Amino acid sequence: MRPTDHPPIAPRRVGVLLINLGTPDAPTVPAVRRYLAEFLSDRRVVEIPPLIWQIILRGFILNTRPQKSAEAYQLVWTPDGSPLAALTKRQADGLAGAFGPDVIVDWAMRYGNPSIEDRLRALKDQGCERILFAPLYPQYCGATTATANDKAFAALARLRWQPAIRTLPPYYDDPLYIAALKQSLLDGLAQLDFEPEAIVTSFHGMPLRTLELGDPYHCHCQKTARLLSEALGRPVRVSFQSRFGRAKWLEPATDEVLEALPEQGVRRVAVIAPGFSVDCIETLEELAIRGREGFEEAGGTHFAYLPCLNDSPVGMDFLRALLARELEGWVSAA
Numbered sequence: 526m527r528p529t530d531h532p533p534i535a536p537r538r539v540g541v542l543l544i545n546l547g548t549p550d551a552p553t554v555p556a557v558r559r560y561l562a563e564f565l566s567d568r569r570v571v572e573i574p575p576l577i578w579q580i581i582l583r584g585f586i587l588n589t590r591p592q593k594s595a596e597a598y599q600l601v602w603t604p605d606g607s608p609l610a611a612l613t614k615r616q617a618d619g620l621a622g623a624f625g626p627d628v629i630v631d632w633a634m635r636y637g638n639p640s641i642e643d644r645l646r647a648l649k650d651q652g653c654e655r656i657l658f659a660p661l662y663p664q665y666c667g668a669t670t671a672t673a674n675d676k677a678f679a680a681l682a683r684l685r686w687q688p689a690i691r692t693l694p695p696y697y698d699d700p701l702y703i704a705a706l707k708q709s710l711l712d713g714l715a716q717l718d719f720e721p722e723a724i725v726t727s728f729h730g731m732p733l734r735t736l737e738l739g740d741p742y743h744c745h746c747q748k749t750a751r752l753l754s755e756a757l758g759r760p761v762r763v764s765f766q767s768r769f770g771r772a773k774w775l776e777p778a779t780d781e782v783l784e785a786l787p788e789q790g791v792r793r794v795a796v797i798a799p800g801f802s803v804d805c806i807e808t809l810e811e812l813a814i815r816g817r818e819g820f821e822e823a824g825g826t827h828f829a830y831l832p833c834l835n836d837s838p839v840g841m842d843f844l845r846a847l848l849a850r851e852l853e854g855w856v857s858a859a
């Protein structure tokens with residue numbers, strides 16, 4: 526036998542783990558408190574010296590915010606649970622079999638359930654020797670992408686026999702992503718009974734200090750918006766939502782932008798949230814409910830919130846293509 530005539534290698538099982546932020550198990554005050562305690566104790570998320578921060582968190586925030594947030598979750602909760610988890614599960618289910626019989630697609634949450642460690646072990650138990658961690662954040666941020674990978678690698682640290690690992694890079698300027706956003710936006714606009722005078726692209730915010738410390742998130746958001754605007758051939762207005770705490774956050778703030786538009790002569794608006802791979806409390810409650818209220822109270826007449834890529838046909842085609850590329854060399858059918 527010549528050295529190149531190897532017998533065929535037994536196919537190696539591959540796992541793909543979709544990861545999103547996480548969400549409470551129920552829209553109740555105790556469940557939201559548990560979730561926020563874990564989320565807001567992450568030092569990648571709140572960059573204040575931990576001793577000081579834990580006093581503020583335990584002494585004040587966890588006594589007040591869970592009540593307010595639970596009420597917001599109740600407004601968007603679905604029969605399948607929290608929208609963030611339900612939609613991420615649908616994305617994973619929709620990818621089953623997409624990369625051939627040897628690729629298993631699962632999903633996990635950075636905070637709460639199902640946990641990354643639990644699903645990583647499940648993939649291993651099913652024989653996956655190679656795993657692609659896919660944090661579904663188009664724009665990199667230490668508070669999202671990095672902490673998801675940290676958690677996955679911390680789980681790996683507890684395994685005697687580790688699988689080989691790849692991680693999905695941020696895809697904020699990927700032509701596949703921009704094309705999917707464009708198509709999804711055009712589909713959404715085609716269903717409206719009005720022509721918006723402005724498109725607001727709202728990204729989740731973060732403290733300004735995080736940008737000053739070198740996090741590329743703000744740049745990634747601006748580039749996504751610029752590429753989308755060029756692809757559409759019309760301007761979009763960038764804003765940042767979900768301000769938390771007293772520090773200065775990225776500006777302009779989405780609520781302030783929406784409230785200022787009618788005075789500038791814009792009474793018909795469409796809002797999109799391209800930084801979220803699925804709809805969640807931040808889009809369905811903060812934008813589609815409170816954003817609309819603020820805009821209409823300020824004199825706006827027509828408001829539309831257009832959904833995220835979610836598990837729409839355009840969104841699923843995009844995810845398949847994005848992940849297939851990351852699996853190259855691991856899966857012949859990908």
Ligand SMILES: C=CC1=C(C)c2cc3[nH]c(cc4nc(cc5[nH]c(cc1n2)c(C)c5CCC(=O)O)C(CCC(=O)O)=C4C)c(C)c3C=C
Nearest residue numbers: 546547548570594609666668669729730731769805806807
């Ligand atoms: C406290 C600081 C926060 C930073 C920094 C932050 C960054 C950040 N977050 C997302 C995506 C999501 N955030 C979501 C909810 C959420 N975010 C914060 C705080 C920070 N986020 C809080 C307190 C909450 C909980 C809701 C609330 O109480 O208001 C969600 C949705 C979760 C859900 O259950 O639906 C997502 C998604 C990104 C992309 C980001 C990067 C800058």
Ligand SMILES: [Fe+2]
Nearest residue numbers: 546729767807
């Ligand atoms: Fe957030």
Ligand SMILES: [Fe+2]
Nearest residue numbers: 767806807811
């Ligand atoms: Fe919010």
